[in-house]
Amino acid sequence: MADAPESPTGAGRKKGRAAAGKKTGDAPPIDGTSGDAPLSGGKRRARGLWALARRHPAFSVIIATAALLRLIAMLGYQPVMYFNDSFDYLHVATDPYPHPLRPDGYAFLLWILKPLHSFALIAGLQHLMGLGMGVMIYALLRRRFGLPGWGAALAAAPVLLDAYQLQLEHLVLSDTLFTFLVVSAVTLLLWRDRPSWKIAAAVGLIVGMAWLTRSVGMPVLLGVLVFLLIRRAGWKPIAVTLAACMLPVVAYMGWYKVDGGKFAITESNGIFLYARVYKFADCHQMKDLPVREYPLCTEPANRLPNSQDGIWNAQSPLNRYTGTRFSPENNALGNDFAKRAIIAQPGDYLQVVAHDFFRVFRWDRTVFPDPATYSQYEFEKTSRPLPDWHMPGGGVASQEAKAYERGNARTQVVEPFAGIARGYQDVFYLRGTMLGGVLLLGLAGLVPLWRRFGGAALLPWTLATGLLLAPAATAEFDYRYVLPAVPLAALAAGAAFAPDVRTTVAGWGRRLRRGPAAAAAPAADAPEIETKVPEVAAK
Numbered sequence: 001m002a003d004a005p006e007s008p009t010g011a012g013r014k015k016g017r018a019a020a021g022k023k024t025g026d027a028p029p030i031d032g033t034s035g036d037a038p039l040s041g042g043k044r045r046a047r048g049l050w051a052l053a054r055r056h057p058a059f060s061v062i063i064a065t066a067a068l069l070r071l072i073a074m075l076g077y078q079p080v081m082y083f084n085d086s087f088d089y090l091h092v093a094t095d096p097y098p099h100p101l102r103p104d105g106y107a108f109l110l111w112i113l114k115p116l117h118s119f120a121l122i123a124g125l126q127h128l129m130g131l132g133m134g135v136m137i138y139a140l141l142r143r144r145f146g147l148p149g150w151g152a153a154l155a156a157a158p159v160l161l162d163a164y165q166l167q168l169e170h171l172v173l174s175d176t177l178f179t180f181l182v183v184s185a186v187t188l189l190l191w192r193d194r195p196s197w198k199i200a201a202a203v204g205l206i207v208g209m210a211w212l213t214r215s216v217g218m219p220v221l222l223g224v225l226v227f228l229l230i231r232r233a234g235w236k237p238i239a240v241t242l243a244a245c246m247l248p249v250v251a252y253m254g255w256y257k258v259d260g261g262k263f264a265i266t267e268s269n270g271i272f273l274y275a276r277v278y279k280f281a282d283c284h285q286m287k288d289l290p291v292r293e294y295p296l297c298t299e300p301a302n303r304l305p306n307s308q309d310g311i312w313n314a315q316s317p318l319n320r321y322t323g324t325r326f327s328p329e330n331n332a333l334g335n336d337f338a339k340r341a342i343i344a345q346p347g348d349y350l351q352v353v354a355h356d357f358f359r360v361f362r363w364d365r366t367v368f369p370d371p372a373t374y375s376q377y378e379f380e381k382t383s384r385p386l387p388d389w390h391m392p393g394g395g396v397a398s399q400e401a402k403a404y405e406r407g408n409a410r411t412q413v414v415e416p417f418a419g420i421a422r423g424y425q426d427v428f429y430l431r432g433t434m435l436g437g438v439l440l441l442g443l444a445g446l447v448p449l450w451r452r453f454g455g456a457a458l459l460p461w462t463l464a465t466g467l468l469l470a471p472a473a474t475a476e477f478d479y480r481y482v483l484p485a486v487p488l489a490a491l492a493a494g495a496a497f498a499p500d501v502r503t504t505v506a507g508w509g510r511r512l513r514r515g516p517a518a519a520a521a522p523a524a525d526a527p528e529i530e531t532k533v534p535e536v537a538a539k
Contacts, residue, residue: 059138059153063131066160069424070127073170076379076417079120079405083376086172087389087397094400097393098256100267100326105213106174110404117406119172126169129180133487134160136187140491144190144456145498155494158438159487163425167379168483174213179484181210182220182463186488189224190456200228200237204244211245212252215266216470221245223466227459260328267328270335271311271318272475278310278317279303280348281341289340295320296337306369307352307476324392356472360482361436365429368479377479379421383411430486438486438493439464445496448504457495464488 053060085102092099092107093114099107113122134156141152159165169176185206188199195203207224211217221242228238249265257263274296283289283297296317304313311318311325318325318334342349367374386398386409401409442461446454454461464485471481495501 056138056149056153058150059156062153062157062160063134066131066134069161069166069421070130070169072417072424073166073379073421074120074123074127076414076419076421077170077383078412078414079118079409080123080172081167081170081376081411082386082401083171083173084373085174087387087391087401089172089174090400090404091391091395091397093404094395095393098252098259100260100328100331102174102268103212103215103252103265105209105211106177108212109177110172114404117404119405119409122172123170126176127166129176130159130165130169133180133183136183137487137491137494140187140190141494145495147494147497151497152494155490158430158490161428162483162486163379163421163427163429164377164479165430165483165486166421167377167425168480171376173480175480175484178210178213178217179487181206181213182217182467182484183487183491185210185220185224186460186463186491189227190459193456194231194233195237197236197240200233200240201244204241204246205248207241208245208248211249212265215269216467219466219470220463223459223463227462230453230458231456262328267331268326269474270331270333270338271326273338274318274334275307275310276352276473276475277338277341277345277349279307280345280352281337282345285344286340287344290336293333293337293340296333308369353469353472356477357469359432359477360468361432363431363433365432365479368477374479379418379425381413381418381422383413386410432482435482435486435489438489441496442489442492445492445498445501448501448508455495455498455500457492457498460488460495461492464492 088099088101089107089110092104093110096104096107096111098104110122113125137156137159138152141147141155142149147155185203188206189195189203192199203224207217207221210220224241225238228241253263253265256265260267278298281297283294289297298317304310304315310316316325318330321327321330321333323329386401389397391397391400398409439461442457442464445457446461449455449457467485467488468482471477
């Protein structure tokens with residue numbers, strides 16, 4: 001919501017009246033120059049940016065620092081950095097097809113940018129997305145929740161200054177695009193108290209794109225629809241949001257059916273769910289286990305160390321079947337076996353889910369799931385060669401990366417910039433315990449507005465918690481799955497200091513100070529303080 005304009009000082013009012021009384025010809029130029037030589041376009045833009053920075057000093061310092069850090073990363077690790085999954089995305093971008101393991105939304109972005117043949121452009125675009133998320137958090141907290149500039153800037157700092165967020169943006173991975181889409185949808189939905197059907201359509205379309213970028217976008221849609229229902233937005237925005245979301249999703253599923261024969265987004269959910277139960281599934285406790293699922297049974301003494309080994313390790317029980325690991329048959333078997341294990345051992349399932357969920361909030365980062373994977377989340381001293389993996393349907397990973405870049409695609413570590421990035425990452429990152437504190441702060445802000453189900457902040461807080469819980473419930477903990485929740489959690493924490501929350505808490509304090517009788521008397525929440533510009537309801 002637009003901040004109220006600052007009241008001019010008395011001197012300013014007098015000067016304004018004096019200037020108004022002069023002839024038009026005597027008035028000084030509005031750009032502050034002598035009037036003989038008008039400012040060029042570049043100078044006007046520079047002066048405008050300087051004026052904007054002076055109006056938002058705290059945020060200007062933070063976002064300028066964030067931009068400098070991203071520039072250092074781009075100079076230190078050229079043109080980009082890679083994760084194991086990067087080469088699957090590049091393979092799809094080379095010759096698009098519906099991937100059975102993960103949706104192709106991010107690969108579509110790579111395909112669109114392919115004619116430019118620049119990994120540096122991809123890294124730069126993703127860094128701009130990171131900066132954009134910080135801008136959205138700041139603007140939303142100022143306009144919708146009425147926070148002062150320093151408070152909104154502080155809430156935007158985690159996504160702008162966290163070293164692991166910075167490194168994730170520099171990887172050829174879907175997570176930055178997914179997070180940017182989710183934050184964009186939340187910003188649009190909360191920008192006004194009641195979204196119009198046009199805004200609802202835009203939100204639905206963005207959520208659909210997020211769903212096609214990462215499968216966890218489906219719970220995001222559910223969260224948005226439930227929020228609209230709780231806020232009594234009306235049937236029209238809810239229906240439009242759902243329809244706009246399903247438009248790209250259904251189109252993608254139709255493409256998948258034409259190519260693979262099944263109306264789906266992926267065929268890997270059962271395999272990931274099998275990995276979730278791999279560490280505790282006891283076939284002796286399952287009733288009527290089909291013979292065809294016996295190969296998925298593993299005795300405790302023979303189990304591999306991590307749940308992810310149930311998928312990626314060469315000794316995975318999934319490799320006991322003929323054909324590819326991510327075949328439709330294996331997906332169906334893994335899904336059926338996992339559901340049987342959860343039904344037979346619900347306590348064990350809840351235990352592993354709780355273990356992975358609360359692992360997020362540990363103070364120290366441990367090497368997980370293995371040193372090779374963990375090192376790909378770090379700014380390293382040296383770069384590894386591009387892998388010579390043979391990709392499905394033909395092609396070699398390293399050759400496809402070189403063809404995309406039309407040159408040397410291997411990461412080049414350039415000092416001293418790389419050393420600065422490494423040193424920064426050693427110190428400046430959001431520890432898990434800090435993220436837990438941010439989530440608790442956001443939850444505390446929902447409590448005073450319980451009669452309104454927490455108000456507008458309910459959406460970002462619920463989505464942040466859901467994005468942390470979903471991997472623990474359906475796959476396994478991974479550090480990269482934590483970062484998409486950070487901007488949403490920070491937004492909810494900032495909203496905890498909105499005027500309506502502070503007014504309600506102050507009222508509680510006054511009643512408590514007046515005595516037990518007054519404290520026990522029922523009282524309604526303070527009315528929501530309108531900080532947005534009034535608008536005409538959409539017809």
